[in-house]
Amino acid sequence: MASISLSKSEKSYIQTSLTSTPPIRGDGRSLLDYRPIALEIGVVPLANGSVRLNIGKSTHEGAGGTEVLAAVKLEVEDVVNGDGVDGGRVVCSVSCSPAAYPHLSSNALDDLSYDMTTVLNQTLAHPSLRPSNLGILPKKKSWGLHLDLIVLADSGNVFDALFMAARAALWDTKVPVTRVVEYQAKKGGAVRQDDMDVEQESGLDTRQVSRAVDFELPDYWDEGETLAGQDRWPVCVTLNIVSPIYYLDATLQEEASTPLRLLLALSFPKTEAPTLKASRLLGPGEVELSQIKALVQDGEKHAGELFAALEAKLREEDVRRNQKARDRFILR
Amino acid sequence: MSTFDRRRINGPEESYPPLFEDGHDVGDAYANWKVGEPRQRRSAGDVRPIFMKPGLINQANGSAYVETEKTKLVCAVYGPRQSRNTAYSERGRLNVEVKFTPFSCTKRRAPIRDAEDRSVAVQIHQAILPSVRLELLPKSTVDVFITIIENDGLESCYASGAVAASAALADAGIEMLGLVTSCSSSMVGKEIWLDPTEREISLAKGSLVLACMPALGIVTSVWQSGEVKPVEAIECMEACQERCADIHAIVSEALLANAKVI
Numbered sequence: 001m002a003s004i005s006l007s008k009s010e011k012s013y014i015q016t017s018l019t020s021t022p023p024i025r026g027d028g029r030s031l032l033d034y035r036p037i038a039l040e041i042g043v044v045p046l047a048n049g050s051v052r053l054n055i056g057k058s059t060h061e062g063a064g065g066t067e068v069l070a071a072v073k074l075e076v077e078d079v080v081n082g083d084g085v086d087g088g089r090v091v092c093s094v095s096c097s098p099a100a101y102p103h104l105s106s107n108a109l110d111d112l113s114y115d116m117t118t119v120l121n122q123t124l125a126h127p128s129l130r131p132s133n134l135g136i137l138p139k140k141k142s143w144g145l146h147l148d149l150i151v152l153a154d155s156g157n158v159f160d161a162l163f164m165a166a167r168a169a170l171w172d173t174k175v176p177v178t179r180v181v182e183y184q185a186k187k188g189g190a191v192r193q194d195d196m197d198v199e200q201e202s203g204l205d206t207r208q209v210s211r212a213v214d215f216e217l218p219d220y221w222d223e224g225e226t227l228a229g230q231d232r233w234p235v236c237v238t239l240n241i242v243s244p245i246y247y248l249d250a251t252l253q254e255e256a257s258t259p260l261r262l263l264l265a266l267s268f269p270k271t272e273a274p275t276l277k278a279s280r281l282l283g284p285g286e287v288e289l290s291q292i293k294a295l296v297q298d299g300e301k302h303a304g305e306l307f308a309a310l311e312a313k314l315r316e317e318d319v320r321r322n323q324k325a326r327d328r329f330i331l332r
Numbered sequence: 333m334s335t336f337d338r339r340r341i342n343g344p345e346e347s348y349p350p351l352f353e354d355g356h357d358v359g360d361a362y363a364n365w366k367v368g369e370p371r372q373r374r375s376a377g378d379v380r381p382i383f384m385k386p387g388l389i390n391q392a393n394g395s396a397y398v399e400t401e402k403t404k405l406v407c408a409v410y411g412p413r414q415s416r417n418t419a420y421s422e423r424g425r426l427n428v429e430v431k432f433t434p435f436s437c438t439k440r441r442a443p444i445r446d447a448e449d450r451s452v453a454v455q456i457h458q459a460i461l462p463s464v465r466l467e468l469l470p471k472s473t474v475d476v477f478i479t480i481i482e483n484d485g486l487e488s489c490y491a492s493g494a495v496a497a498s499a500a501l502a503d504a505g506i507e508m509l510g511l512v513t514s515c516s517s518s519m520v521g522k523e524i525w526l527d528p529t530e531r532e533i534s535l536a537k538g539s540l541v542l543a544c545m546p547a548l549g550i551v552t553s554v555w556q557s558g559e560v561k562p563v564e565a566i567e568c569m570e571a572c573q574e575r576c577a578d579i580h581a582i583v584s585e586a587l588l589a590n591a592k593v594i
Contacts, residue, residue, distance in 0.1 A: 122451075126558050128559040267559075275560060276556060276560045277558070279556040280458075280556075281551070286550045292569065293569075
């Protein structure tokens with residue numbers, strides 16, 4: 001993977017300190033500690049949902065850390081002739097800024113962004129995660145949700161950052177409200193514009209083919225309604241395996257000296273049991289099935305903690321953006 | 333269009349794969365299938381029969397052909413040969429490239445390298461990487477070229493591709509810790525169906541591909557997508573690992589038979 005080159009002695013130094021008792025890490029964290037995570041939603045004014053996320057920004061200097069910017073754009077897509085899928089679709093793409101990987105050639109950078117895109121796309125664009133409110137006109141038009149993530153800086157643990165940013169951006173996404181429009185000819189009369197009918201009245205009659213021809217955007221106080229399935233979007237934990245131990249949230253140096261990583265993306269729906277949305281093994285290291293079993297169980301626990309923390313922060317951000325902004329407006 | 337290839341005779345700009353009327357496709361055993369019904373044509377734990385032929389490409393150092401019903405692919409290994417770039421590397425480089433033939437899918441695939449090729453290559457690379465002793469090959473590159481002749485689902489390509497690549501590496505005489513075999517599985521309802529076809533994956537809620545070295549009991553790759561409970565994922569892995577041991581017997585037998593002929 002994308003990692004800085006380290007000398008053999010430095011790698012062995014890091015590995016030995018990780019596996020010693022008690023384990024020692026360069027920045028004084030314990031094995032299962034995350035660096036501080038900062039996030040802000042609604043940073044891109046033209047997007048339907050956006051977030052900027054940072055893992056490990058140092059508190060004193062105000063710089064450093066893994067930084068990811070994610071934004072969601074919705075586009076109306078044609079199901080019949082275009083790329084659209086009935087009921088909407090989700091497309092993810094990740095691009096890595098050359099500033100984050102100065103040592104990589106442009107080809108290697110493309111491959112890296114491509115590999116990250118594959119992991120995210122295979123997970124988030126899966127039919128089991130498709131939000132229910134992306135349809136506009138049945139079998140004619142639907143929303144295409146494009147989630148674009150940019151890695152602005154990488155100081156380790158980029159997959160966790162990407163999945164967290166994706167979840168936050170999708171949480172923040174507002175889908176514009178649409179109303180289906182159909183035209184009806186008056187009995188024995190010519191078609192007139194004012195005979196416009198709203199789908200809600202005849203939509204329950206499933207025997208007839210939907211005659212909806214177009215849609216309109218009704219005036220709505222807010223930007224739209226929230227994307228359905230907010231609680232289903234997964235978070236990812238990367239378990240870095242240096243046998244016999246594993247640790248979380250690796251820095252770039254630690255990543256370079258770790259032979260094997262297990263990526264687990266889990267979703268925690270409110271009413272159901274947690275489910276695994278993706279798992280990947282990365283790297284040339286060795287692991288046995290019995291170890292993987294234990295890792296999956298532990299991963300579920302860590303992902304649950306991360307999920308709860310992210311959820312709390314997102315709710316706080318919602319309050320900041322809506323309620324507090326409103327209060328300030330009234331005071332003015 | 334930037335992907336236009338001017339050295340080829342390109343077809344019309346827009347074309348569509350033929351759509352057959354309902355009922356025309358007699359082969360679809362799942363036309364009236366509902367969740368909860370048993371698997372058609374084979375039991376849940378069965379894999380499709382595997383045909384394997386190592387060493388059928390003469391000019392390559394090693395090669396293998398693998399066929400499991402509608403998944404057919406061929407793999408050629410060249411090397412170890414000197415790395416083209418001048419930078420010194422202590423360990424060898426393993427380079428995996430995958431190509432789909434234009435006629436491998438129901439919809440024609442343009443012969444230009446597209447997105448899916450690399451994702452398959454990355455998975456196969458991960459599956460065989462821990463098995464190859466690259467530390468013995470400084471300054472060298474091993475090239476693995478895989479051509480997918482017929483495609484029956486990505487999961488199946490990941491699994492068969494890893495098996496073919498490992499067999500071809502063995503055929504080329506490149507030192508490995510053990511043969512890698514791989515098996516795919518999918519969760520359909522509450523059942524685990526091993527080695528699913530593309531049609532069966534479309535019914536599944538999630539799928540998992542496991543690659544391992546059965547001789548050493550080491551897992552080299554886990555790929556999972558869709559919606560699977562953690563407990564189910566572990567059950568899938570166990571079922572796959574058990575089947576990988578059977579596949580290992582087939583591969584080693586085919587390699588042995590090929591070595592005896594020579």
